[in-house]
Amino acid sequence: MSVNSDQFRDVMGRFATGVTVVTTVNQGRLDGFTASSFSSVSLDPPLVLVCIGKDATCHDAFSNSGCFAINILSAEQAGLSVRFSSDVGDRFDSVAHKPWVTGAPILEGALAAIDCKLHALYEGGDHSILVGRVERLDPIREDAEPLIYYRGAYRSIS
Numbered sequence: 001m002s003v004n005s006d007q008f009r010d011v012m013g014r015f016a017t018g019v020t021v022v023t024t025v026n027q028g029r030l031d032g033f034t035a036s037s038f039s040s041v042s043l044d045p046p047l048v049l050v051c052i053g054k055d056a057t058c059h060d061a062f063s064n065s066g067c068f069a070i071n072i073l074s075a076e077q078a079g080l081s082v083r084f085s086s087d088v089g090d091r092f093d094s095v096a097h098k099p100w101v102t103g104a105p106i107l108e109g110a111l112a113a114i115d116c117k118l119h120a121l122y123e124g125g126d127h128s129i130l131v132g133r134v135e136r137l138d139p140i141r142e143d144a145e146p147l148i149y150y151r152g153a154y155r156s157i158s
Contacts, residue, residue, distance in 0.1 A: 026065035034085035046134035067102035074144035
């Protein structure tokens with residue numbers, strides 16, 4: 001049996017995921033994208049992974065920067081998710097952020113953030129798999145619910 005991309009997308013969309021904005025700084029330029037394909041990999045050493053489409057306008061920035069940060073979004077941040085998944089001009093315009101260890105932007109108001117140095121880059125079909133070694137991580141907000149993505153729409157737990 002052959003699997004087509006529509007079937008694959010439909011079935012994978014039935015897996016509820018959290019929503020992140022992944023950020024980097026490359027040659028002084030900030031970049032970022034929205035991702036739900038994020039996972040922990042290892043406790044020792046602490047590693048995480050995120051997948052980025054090879055056709056993404058920021059693919060090269062992430063491949064070459066040597067660092068990235070995972071910003072886990074709260075339910076109130078659906079607008080940030082949309083912003084970082086679209087081709088608006090400067091995605092960081094009017095978005096409060098600060099650098100941590102690697103210099104990758106940490107977004108204000110995120111539930112938590114994970115600052116990483118690029119550990120490995122793997123081919124994954126039409127995506128690249130970025131594996132990051134965690135340099136710093138912190139919960140930022142205890143008072144908010146996570147943003148959830150399920151069957152093509154944003155959801156919340158409550």
